[in-house]
Amino acid sequence: MYKKHLPQRPDGFAKYRLQQHQKSKSKSSLHALPLSKQRALRRNLIFIGTTLGVVLVLSLISKAYAAGGSYVVDDGAINAPGECNIDAWHTANRHHGSTHNETLSAACTSAGVPWLQWGAAVARATAEGDGETQVSPQLKAQLWSREDLGIEVAASATAHFALNRQHTFDGADLSIPFTWQPLEALRLNVNAGWTHAYDGGEQHHRLTWGTGFEYDVAQSLTLIAERYGQEGGDQAWQAGPRVHVGKNIDVDLVVGRSLIGDRHQWLTTGATLRF
Template identity: 65%
Template sequence: MPKANRLLPSFVRHLPPAQGRTLRRNLLFVSITLSMIGLLSLMSDAFAAGGAYVVDDAGINAPGECNVDVWYQDARHSPNSSSVVSPACTFKELPTVQLGAAIQRNRADGQGETQLSPQFKAQLFSREDLGLQLALAGSTHFAFDRAHSFDGADLNLPITWQPFEALRLNLNTGWTHAYDDGEQNHRWTWGTGVEYDLARSLTLIAERYGQRGGEQAWQAGPRLHIGERIDVDLIVGRSLIGERDQWLTTGATLRF
């Protein structure tokens, strides 16, 4: 038996090959994430951010500040997975606009695809006394691994209302243009989300989102605040159409 296999716990060695590979990928991602947290916590300040959640809030980084989101999503009953790195910054010269990009690597049915998505979010309205914020967000998507690289675009209008300090309510409405197996589709999108600060180090988040005539799903989980520098998300999600696929997501957010 190879030395690497002898080092694995016995229950891992007795799993079916596909489940064993999935578990090893998850353990590797968690190890890398924790290592990044340990390193980056020495040099950055982090606060809450959108991360792997689909429903966006209306907040942006303060001028001169940046954030980086990383997450790994794994389907529970299939070999499909995705890994994402998404940096974003608000420059002092454009204090009401946040610019960023997401690099996403998807694997489905044994095939891999890499996608680049430039993004922006412009704050249109902010009243701290009312606890209300309004923004306009957009992104475009380009696939690297096929002849037709342009994959679609999105526009979204996020609204955030904070009725009291511990509770934030997010509402999204928007439009998406996508190529689905060569067919162009235009759909209205929507989403609702809630964030509740249960403790100083713990926020509970839940969301429900969908597209008219397309995707419908929910996600929920805790957001752990490690000091004031790093946030870690543990998320479970489920589709509400088709075979009702389920997935697990682990992610981290940092700001500097």
Template identity: 60%
Template sequence: MSKHRPHRSSRSASWGHTLPAAKSRMLKRNLLFLALTAGATATLALCSKAQAAGGAYVVDDGAINAPGECNVDVWYQSTRHQGSSHNSVIAPACTFSQLPWVQLGAAVQRQQADDHGETQLSPQIKVQLLNREDLGLQLALAGSAHWALNRHHSFDGGDLTLPLTFSASDRLRLNLNAGWTHAYDEGEQNHRWTWGTGVEYDLMPSLTLIAERYGQRGGEQGWQAGPRLHVGQHLDLDLIVGQHLSEDRDRWLTTGATLRF
């Protein structure tokens, strides 16, 4: 090690001057959320099993939980240019032994922007249509509905998606999505076709790199990418950057975790 290495306090001061105050606060919140999530769930890691895909990523895969297995996804997302805008999500899902081809779940999302908050509940179902390990193919049908809990017009829309996963090798998986969405945008009903492509590459047993590109016909488009750290075989930790490719091209940073039991 070099004996001229700067003191810790000097590096911290330099870091603090590099980032604007709003971006520094956003980064600290994401790192704190990741640290708290890891600490709270590490004690459960010995009794659960982690898998790839899912979490805060938009492009779904064709797999479901094994019969009798559940998972909980949690993540926190902040926009880069608007420190006051953020989303928090918790999404449990289970596959029961009596229905080994069906995964049932729900997502609770809290959106906060400009001192205005909204909570949304989204029940979810995912049915596996094909699972051919010899061909490396998995196909499913996923659906969800969305209700805003603190709004007069509570029904916010729904989605249907066909996610297909092709395992090109032991390390590389490709995800393709085609679907349809129905949404209420400020009182206007919109129906759009949706699409998405994603890639997962296992760089090493403890690290997977994930990237995706997705969009709606005539609507929102964006991309996300980041590393996924596998803590043993039981817990996944995500750090994701993303950007909209339409309108104001907002960027965001997401931290999250997936726990299976």
């Protein structure tokens, strides 16, 4: 799993000011209101218009898939035989603009071996001007799937190689993702695993865990949240909406926070393409 101690874009609305004289009666009435009420009214109109626009867009697009992307907690599913996906995301630290990372990941399942998904990720992490690039090949096998029970179990293995370190091999992760779907709109994910990593030249072995849920609010909108950590190491949570644009594209907006140390906060934006 990638460390995401990473910056957040500032939010807020810019102040609105009147630029010209009102000529119609409706404009005159608006202009006659106190300045504070004018601003409140305009903010409400903008909010209503934006909400209606989002609802309209969501009603015109259909659902793709959930799980994966920039989220750490994996699910028990793999791609259908003959299908692939490409994920790309950018994570930025809220309080340290020079700390961020970018990741490009791809995975496929061949028709000849329908139970095995293979892929790789390339991640570039930058902190205080220093950057590091990591390549991570991955295999994920589906061990058990019962559609009638809503249960999927898989096993995944990932190796990490740093391109600009003295020790190229940077570590490995093993994980057992488990997914249970008690309701059509709700999926619960649980991960249990083990990680091996080099930290400052020292080797560390830790147990890893994670829990999360995916809830389909609408046909084209899923809410996702997760909590994950390592034994004696990182602890964090992430959450956010996922919009399904058509059948093959997902767009994520994720907020996360570390639960140890300085409790760094980050914002991630990402997209997934399936083909």
